[in-house]
Amino acid sequence: MFFNYQTASNWLGKIQLLLLGIGASAIATLPAKAAETIYFQYGSLVQSLQVSSLETFAETGVVPPDLQFYFNFLKADKQEQERFRQLLNSSMKVNLVPISQFLYTGMGEGLLKQFGSYIRTDPNINGKYALRAAIILAASDPKGLSLLNLFRKYPTNMWIDVQASLNLSKAAGIVVEATQYFTKTVTQLSEEEAKKEVGTNFSALPDLRKSGNLGIVKKRWQLQDRKRQRSFYVDLYQPQSWRTGKTPIIVLSHGLGSRPEDLAERAEYLTSHGYFVAIPQHPGSDMIQLQNMQQGLSRNVLLTQEFIDTPLDISYVLDELERRNQSEFSGRLNVQSVGVMGHSFGGYTVLAVAGATIDFANLQKDCNNNLNYLDLSLLVQCRVLDLPPQAYNLRDPRVKAVYALNPVNNSVFGAKGLSQITIPTMLEAGTYDPATPAVFEQVRSFKMLTTPNKYLALIEGQAHVDFSVLGSGLMQLVESVTKLTLPPPKLLDSYSNALTLAFFEVYLQNDETYRPYLQAAYTEYLSRDRQFKVFLISAKSDKGLGEASREFRAKL
Known part of the structure; x- marks a missing residue:
């Protein structure tokens, strides 16, 4: 390796x-x-x-x-x-x-x-x-x-608390050690799963990394949710040639400071394989909100109400698709069996709409611990404490499968909240992710999920965002600090696209011919001769991951 x-x-x-x-x-x-x-x-x-x-x-x-x-x-x-x-x-x-x-x-x-x-x-x-x-x-x-x-x-004059600083340094060291430890653990568990799986000749199967051939038609709707007094647009990606039978829907949710256009390539890939894809704008947490903050027009990177509004945006889009299904799509859309996929803060959104509930007590505990802030995503999650501490039911029963990439999630939901998800769930994590570190967020959350159909994909070199699209100044700073060459974004996208398609084909379309792709052996096949690899584990690795967690805690 x-x-x-x-x-x-x-x-x-x-x-x-x-x-x-x-x-x-x-x-x-x-x-x-x-x-x-x-x-x-x-x-x-x-x-x-x-x-x-x-x-x-x-x-x-x-x-x-x-x-x-x-x-x-x-x-x-x-x-x-x-x-x-x-x-x-x-x-x-x-x-x-x-x-x-x-x-x-x-x-x-x-x-x-x-x-x-x-x-x-x-x-x-x-x-x-x-x-x-x-x-x-x-x-x-x-x-x-x-x-x-x-x-x-x-x-x-500056006063530095040495004991507190030493505690922080020790905690940072533990995070680095834990990242290394659990990366190795997931790697080993994935290899163990692969050894037990029935041998599949993946080279003889269709290559899911490639785009489909059904073509793409793009349009945009301007929506007005009068009940919430919320206006936003949604980008729609429709197959040029429809599938036989009902067409599955996938709703994508963008991250903090982002926009629907940033998920265009993912949408085009899925649409080319026959999916109808919708990407709503989330006005209080998107790029416009970020620009408003930068220009002094707002004091917030995201509005606290976004923790409630972004899941409701998805439900409103589904309501609108259901209302227009017959008149605009000849009834082709399957609005009762929907997949959702989100990145970062969008990962929070799709987990919430899939059934995860906010655990205010767990979040308060984590937000009160200064050392927890080595997980940068906690700065976002703790904003939830500004909401009234009541039960929020954001689950949409039309959502039947959820795929969350680098989701902001662990403290805001906790084990209690994540256990409310009963539908198939895939979490994707990156070993280079500084914003939602896998060891704090996805690895911990995977163990907390109780749904039997759950997966964790860990991608080496994936760093939450594509640094190649950043400004040259920040990119140079990243390179000078890390002294590493990042993996090609197209390689990382190929891993993620293949797993995404297989996941939704199995759990939205009930197409068992795609089941072999949801095996650790498939990610082993994808990673052959690659410097940066991808590993997949399922609920079969729950026991092994739990034992590894106990062993690591015993070492501390």
């Missing part, structure tokens, strides 16, 4: 910290004097370090006595000292206005509060407001945002 788990785990840890850093650079401008001293507090012990010493070291390489004390204490050799110097001087250019707006959102302030519990303005005062001032001032520096500039711009 070409894939290096330790490298991947380290990459995940680094990219999590990178994204936390990007988030923490969303700050508001405040004039302030610079910090002169950094105090490290460990219980009743206090040790200081002058900011000027860091400046001297960063600019000249000379190590002042107070900095030498820390190097000696940490047993840092010359190479490690030089790496620290590079870190102090490394900078990145940021777009000040949208980043500033972000840190005034609920998620942004939550992020600052977490960091402020470790970096304080006084031994007992959270440093979130000082951080907001420091980072915006550092980001506005012509040289860019750097660690050294952050120290320079901090408006008061």
Whole structure:
């Protein structure tokens, strides 16, 4: 196997910290004097370090006595000292206005509060407001945002809680170790399932990675849900040549800050195989909402009501398809047997519409634990606590199968909420995902699902988003931090497309000829001679995954 788990785990840890850093650079401008001293507090012990010493070291390489004390204490050799110097001087250019707006959102302030519990303005005062001032001032520096500039711009002397920071560091190390451990576990379980399966000559079967030949007709509807006073559009993908019999429907749900157009390729693939695909816009959590936040027109990346509205958007689209089925589609659509598929926040949406219920008590517990925020998706999930703590029934009985890619889900639903899903469920996770880390989200959630027809696909190198479409500046930053080459997006899409089609053919169309594709042996076949592989496990691996979880906890 070409894939290096330790490298991947380290990459995940680094990219999590990178994204936390990007988030923490969303700050508001405040004039302030610079910090002169950094105090490290460990219980009743206090040790200081002058900011000027860091400046001297960063600019000249000379190590002042107070900095030498820390190097000696940490047993840092010359190479490690030089790496620290590079870190102090490394900078990145940021777009000040949208980043500033972000840190005034609920998620942004939550992020600052977490960091402020470790970096304080006084031994007992959270440093979130000082951080907001420091980072915006550092980001506005012509040289860019750097660690050294952050120290320079901090408006008061800085107090670092060493014990809390050590706890965070330990927790981060456990996350990296757990990512490596459970990636290996899923790999082994998938291999064990494959050995027990009846041998199939996949090379003699149709290649599901390829598009179909039924053609595509695209249209857009503008919808108005008067009951909710909500206007949104839905992109519809209709096969040019209809299947024999009723045509299955799949509704796709986009992620936070995204839009229906971003799922066009997935929709076209499914439509080419005979599915009718609908992709609704979610107005309070889409790209327009993100742009409104960046321009100062909104204080939120997503509106809290979106946790309720996005599942209802899917139900409203199905109502509209049912109403127009006869007049516009000659009754061809099978509106009573629908598949749903969502990415990231859209993963939350489709799990909710599939029957998962919000567990406020579980979410409150997780949101109160600072160390849990190593799972960045918790910043999104904790927004649910702004809703009235009541039962929300978002299940749509027309939905018969659900496929969730990198879903935001574990804390908001918990075991109690996920156990309410009774329909076939596929979770897809990526080993490089810093936003919804598999070890926090999909791996844990898979074990919590009680539906007998459940699957977990783990794709090596999948990183939540396609970094190749990002701006060059951020892409360069990602590459400099990770020092890894990401897998080709088309390879990852081919894995996901094949599993998606097989899953919906079996559980929407009841076509058992596609059952062999939902085997670990098939993903083994797809991954042959590939540097980045895909692994599949089913409910058969529940016991093995549970044993691995207990063994890992016993090691801690």
